Amino acid sequence: MTLSDSALADTPVAPARPASRGVPPPLVLGIGLLAAWWAIAALVDSAVMPTPVTAVERLLVNLQSTRFLDSAADTVLRLLTAYVGVAVVGAVTGFLLGLARFWAAAVSPLLYAVYSVPKIVLFPLFLLFLGLGDASQVGFAFFSGVLPMVLLVSAAAAAVPPLPLKLAASLRMSTPAVITKIVLPSILPAFAGALRLTFGLTFLGLLIAEMFTGVSGLGYELLRNVPLVRMGDIVGEVVLVILIALAPAIGLRTLETRVRARFGTTTEGDGR
Template identity: 35%
Template sequence: MMVRLASRLHFYIPVLLAFTLWEAASQAGLIDESVFPSLSSVLVGFVRLLTNNNLLMHAGISIFRQMSGFLLAAGIGIAAGILMATSGWARFAIEPIIRLTYPLPKSALIPLFILWLGIGDASKIGAIFLGALLPVVLSTYNSARGVNVALVWSAWSLGTPRWQVPWKVVLPAAMPEIVSGLRISLALSFTLLVSAEFLISQEGLGYLISQLGENGDYPGMFAAVLAVTVIGVAADRSFLALGNRVLRWTEQ
């Protein structure tokens, strides 16, 4: 219990300290509030967005897009990484595509997704999917290749069919690094979400941030950014808790 409390304090105290310094600097006139509003005005803007600007609706749309792209990337990425590590043919087919697309800045591909998939949700989900996919594939592939061969031989000697070994032996053994890759992809999915909604969208938190900035409502804009931050942190903490449960299960 004390360890858990200390862990939470270690996370929250720096955040509270940063917020306190932010507000103190604003009240002391050290920050120009016309370009960097005070924390208190941002909180007022946050409440205003909740009541007047359908913040929850925009947040719900953004979460749907982000989770759709991320979950697609997680499922396909893990499967592709395991196949690459256990099948020479799969590695021969998939690895060149990974090498070609990995260095590309994913945000630069958003206009192409809009051209191919239109201005609806599909283009945003597609961009998020591609950006979140590659870290999952690479982390799964590298960790699966590092699995102790003795585990595979033991499974074969116990009569496990060859087609089941990748999923019953290799996947659980590689899970710690896969979870790390998924966490990186989760963070990237939020970045690509906001970038995609900046470019072309009529709803979503990225669109809301863009509109508030263009209208000169900087407290509201910072409040929308704060909303994205809160959602991202909540998603990360939830994923950590889920990841720890998954790792305990695979160890058993």
């Protein structure tokens, strides 16, 4: 042992201090945005930008209306229907497409081309084939989310590492075993990320459809208040939309984090 090693060995080590948790960054951001909203509302006319208190008051008044509650319930039901379809149909289609190289090479460019087109341009087609009402709204919401789901899952399925597949072939593993033990664990992180991404896209597509063709729903309620310049009602409904989206967004983000921690690939920074 050298002199320096001996000195280091004799140096007392301070006990590790517990990490300070502090205030969560999302809470800090939320407080900052609320303060900025209040400051802007104080500087401009309240008829243009209502204060947070005014928006919440108008929202509470609207929530006492049976018609408004029915509209909110219709939006939640349509969103749930469309999103379940996105998750199931998009995941299965993307999985099968990613495993079939010929069909992936043939279909993927077309899917990317359609995805690059602004969705609102294609909305008249949904009106033509599905008519006014829930069918066109749910269909457009489904369309807004299913393409990203298919593309993300198919890319993940096509990118399964070849070495485990070769090892499985040498061990003569059955196809169901290869899928459950190798392919699906490799796809799950991308699938979890796609779930989080497509939820917002599906919700956005639904609100747009309700604005154009709805006779109920939060999108319809938002657009109905625009000609009447009811800014308090509009901002309050925007707050409600954010609240409806917040819980699923947090849950899907937590799910994605846990799935990536368990099934995610090792990064270069790990040194492995």
